[in-house]
Amino acid sequence: MKTAVLSGKGGTGKTFVSVNLAYAAGKSMYIDCDVEEPNGHIFLKPTVDGTESVCVLIPKVNQSKCSGCRKCVDFCRFNALAYIRDRVEVFEDICHSCGGCSLVCPEGAITEKPKEIGVIKSGNSGDVRVISGIMDTGEESGVPIIKQLLEKTWEETDVFIDAPPGSACTVMESIRDIDYCILVTEPTVFGLHNLKMVLELVDIFKKPHGVVINKTVGPFPVLENYLKSRNTEILMEIKYDPVLGDLNSRGMIAAKENPRYHDMFTELLSGIEGKAAHV
């Protein structure tokens, strides 16, 4: 079963939940798709045994073949190309790698060359296979890295995806082939607002899902009633606990250090097991 852990905003506990689930599952795979700031490795501390590059294609101009027709400049909706003093100049940081310029060039003056936008690191943390995507600072989109990351999923164990925050393209890419989504939220008005956006997304993708409320300090009827009104299951509530804050701040896995949390995540695991099949 492939489970993705999502949230509307950063800092709600996606990494906390996905890392602890992977640990509680024993033999499993953890994939960090939060490529802009992957942090699962801080807790899992894998022994890295493989690093691979992720590249996109960007235009390469053969100026001697260029006739100066500017079809490429006019085509690029991101204005990544300019025609200056009889030369086509490429602004690599702005290019979205659509390949259109090379298609519209009537002279065959534009070919494509790879440009690295990040890396994927793989390794083991006990029984957990850990795969992390790391995007280079300033790159436009993490989607190509996530696509390459998800090629690594396997069928032999449970797979847990630590998704990027929000509900944008990178999240959609992360859940495309997922069986079940866990939505982590906080019991605040802000948390509920962002949760609604992610619920809208999983509804569009028709993904079975449930909610984990993190850092509860008592009932929060606005959130609970909302979830009830749309028949969304609350899978687990994690009470605010200074012990957790301490463990997290020292990069430790709660389910490993504390039997209570081990039980909690084992229970969550058995709670979601087989959920995908019932929907």
Place this chain on the structure above:
Amino acid sequence: MIAAIPVEVNNMGSCINKSLGRTPYFLFYDTINKVSKFVDNSAAGSQGGAGIKAAQLIADNGANAVIAPACGKNAADVLTASGIKIYRSSGCSLKDNILALEDGKLAELTDIHPGFHRHGGSGK
């Protein structure tokens, strides 16, 4: 010399616009023949790279100088590669700035900012 200036409306009473890439119009002022030409900025609504496209438009209209309050890196790269000098505007008046340019009283704009990319709603 032809000076390009980002302007808010297309007449000589206009103020200089703060944005070079997304200004609605450019004034191209020919200092020798004293001729003004206003051109729509086709880059204004760009999803991204407005500075590059606006600088291309400035170069294509034969400008030798730009007068603006600020300029981003990508636009500056295109302008510089096209041999166009960038001057810092002083106040909002077109006439005052054109006179100052002709008298050699405008300083070159050297503190090029890194740009305001990904604020145009291009998403990720």
